[in-house]
Amino acid sequence: MTEQPPVNVSKTAIKPAQATDIPSLERLLSSAPGQVLAGAVGRSRLAATLRQLLDEARAQAVAGTLPAAALEHDALLSRAQSQLDAQDQPRLRAVYNLTGTVLHTNLGRALLPEAAIQAVVQALSSPANLEFDLNTGRRGDRDDLIEELLCELTGAEAATVVNNNAAAVLLMLNALANRREVVVSRGELVEIGGAFRIPDIMQRAGARLAEIGTTNRTHPADYENAVGPRTAMLMKVHCSNYAVTGFTRNVSVAQVANIAHSHGLPAAVDLGSGTLVDLTLWGLPREVTVRETIEAGADIVTFSGDKLLGGPQAGLIVGRADLIRKIKKNPLKRALRVGKLTLAALEPVLALYRAPELLADRLTTLRLLARPAAHMRQQARRLQQVLQQAVGKDYEVQASPMFSQIGSGALPVDQLPSHGLIVRHIGTGGSGRALQKLESNLRQLPRPIIGRIAQDALWLDLRCLEESDEPAFTQQLQEYVA
Numbered sequence: 400m401t402e403q404p405p406v407n408v409s410k411t412a413i414k415p416a417q418a419t420d421i422p423s424l425e426r427l428l429s430s431a432p433g434q435v436l437a438g439a440v441g442r443s444r445l446a447a448t449l450r451q452l453l454d455e456a457r458a459q460a461v462a463g464t465l466p467a468a469a470l471e472h473d474a475l476l477s478r479a480q481s482q483l484d485a486q487d488q489p490r491l492r493a494v495y496n497l498t499g500t501v502l503h504t505n506l507g508r509a510l511l512p513e514a515a516i517q518a519v520v521q522a523l524s525s526p527a528n529l530e531f532d533l534n535t536g537r538r539g540d541r542d543d544l545i546e547e548l549l550c551e552l553t554g555a556e557a558a559t560v561v562n563n564n565a566a567a568v569l570l571m572l573n574a575l576a577n578r579r580e581v582v583v584s585r586g587e588l589v590e591i592g593g594a595f596r597i598p599d600i601m602q603r604a605g606a607r608l609a610e611i612g613t614t615n616r617t618h619p620a621d622y623e624n625a626v627g628p629r630t631a632m633l634m635k636v637h638c639s640n641y642a643v644t645g646f647t648r649n650v651s652v653a654q655v656a657n658i659a660h661s662h663g664l665p666a667a668v669d670l671g672s673g674t675l676v677d678l679t680l681w682g683l684p685r686e687v688t689v690r691e692t693i694e695a696g697a698d699i700v701t702f703s704g705d706k707l708l709g710g711p712q713a714g715l716i717v718g719r720a721d722l723i724r725k726i727k728k729n730p731l732k733r734a735l736r737v738g739k740l741t742l743a744a745l746e747p748v749l750a751l752y753r754a755p756e757l758l759a760d761r762l763t764t765l766r767l768l769a770r771p772a773a774h775m776r777q778q779a780r781r782l783q784q785v786l787q788q789a790v791g792k793d794y795e796v797q798a799s800p801m802f803s804q805i806g807s808g809a810l811p812v813d814q815l816p817s818h819g820l821i822v823r824h825i826g827t828g829g830s831g832r833a834l835q836k837l838e839s840n841l842r843q844l845p846r847p848i849i850g851r852i853a854q855d856a857l858w859l860d861l862r863c864l865e866e867s868d869e870p871a872f873t874q875q876l877q878e879y880v881a
Contacts, residue, residue: 416467418460422475424449432476440483448479494847495872499817499860500806501767506849508705508712510763514747515710522743529739542727544742548749552675553689555700555717559727560745561735565595567701567714568669572604574729575665575699575722576631580609584617586649587636589671597636597669606631616648622658633659634667635697637687656696665698665722673702673715675752681759681769684805684813689717698722704741707805709764710748711741767863768805768815775818775861776800782861782873786820789879790837793826803862815862822857830855844875 427433427449428442437445452475459465468474494506502508511519521527532539542559549558561567572581581601588610590596601608609630611621622633633655652668659666674686686707692700699722704713714735716726726732737745751761758765779798787796799821802814822837824830834857841848850859864872 415463416456416460416465416470418457420467420470421453421456421460422470422472424453427472427475430472430476432473436476436480440480444483445479448482449475452478452482492847494849495868496863497819497848497850497859497861499801499803499819499851499858499862501764501803501815501863502706502806504806509709510767511711511744512709512748512751512761512763514751514761515744518743518747519740522739527739527743529742541736541739541742545746545749548746549715549717552749552752553700553717554693555689556720557723558715558717559723559732560704560716560737560742561714561732562737562741563712564669564671564673564701564703564714565600566735567716568597569600569604570714570729570731570735571667571699571701571716571726572601572606573731574726575667577605578607579631580607580625580627580629581631581667582609582611582622582625582633583636584612584621584649585610586612586614586617587638589636589638617650618648619650619654619658622650622655626658626662626664630662630664632665632667632699634669636669637671652692652695652697656698659698660696665719666696667699667718668692668697668701670700670702672706673700674707675749676755676758678707678768680755681765683768683815693717704745704748707764708748709762711744713737713741713745767865770862772800772816772818774866778861778864778866778869779818779820781869782876783820785873785876786822786859789876790822793824793833794837795823795825797821797823801858801860803860817860817862819858819860819862822859823855840879844879846871846875848872 424446428437428446433445456465456469459469496503496506498506500506528539529544530539530541531537532543545560546558549560550556561570583597588597588608598608607629609625611617611625626633635650635652635655652666656666670687670689670692672686674688675690677685677688679685689700689702697718699716699718701714701716702708704710704715708715716723748762751758759769760766776798783796783798787794790796797820799819801817801819801821803817804814822834824833824837826833834852834855838850838852838857841850848859850857852858
């Protein structure tokens, strides 16, 4: 038999598939793999995805660029499954916060303690007495779930809660100062964040701002001289997200309250972050407490739930019972009220404050803030080599001391001694671009690692990486390919 020469099939000889070669949608859906996939994701959803892929294939066929292998049933179904899997990835994902900012606004601020997590799970899965009085069998007030606790912890006569502190300030002003003047020191007209400014909130609340003093100095006489027939209240705003130093003068809450009361007016204080305990007990910077503010004479105090308090996002309003009643009757209260998940989380967080000596163990935020620098130093030594192997020889990883900050407008000047990892580029090419690529790669990991670039290096502060998270963190780094 004559030996046939080998057939040389070049890539250019392979003809692209034609539009007539494209399988029908029904044929794909009725195939055995198609039926299995449809059972998992839903037939209508799979059909819509396959229809899109077939339309793309048809456009390629018209252009003469459609490879025949792309029309195999397994290939089309595999692509469909990949697209559907990508769609099912949650947009809200857990990340590792190695920024050095504990209460990071962009990363969700306070982490909830275990007691709050369990309470939220129960509220999610079971009916609850959100507005039902179990003692009388009648409709109740959702504020009743937390009011007694708030009053116990702050010394206030009454309390209510809305969805954040900006809402608390808006509601308080609209209820107590609509179409009237509110006296505020010019040095306290802060921007809360995200371009939300106290003057803007006042305007939206229907209150008229009466500025007094200067940026750096305000005197008691400024408050006295500003009071007139249209004055509704005197207000102080705690400057928790910046500090003015040098030639300064401000008027204390007690002084403002005395002036307000001498004119028959209420004194309101927006504490912003707000804390219920003396943080110096754990070696943290001093911050005035809500109770101290009430005892100084404030009639209304507003503060956040998801900052130093360590709870869910909420705006808490505490103070005189008659003023709280007026606030609760305002129509905006219903528009700004919180749901059952917030209340479910808030109650157990507040309950933890009944035993302040146990807070550092049970309240996640306080545990992270009070974490000894020595713990992070030991952790950095353990992780240095793991990260070095992950990022490769073009980078140098060093364990180094650094400083954390509390964040989210809380004690902006004070820093917390910490420890972490500093990554510098030592390879060829520009270090700036290399560091940005590394930072981006870390953000693309299954559980993204969020650090910060500064001083021509990538800084990874370990304060918020608890030891219980370290095994999973290490395993992810070992699987990382730079």
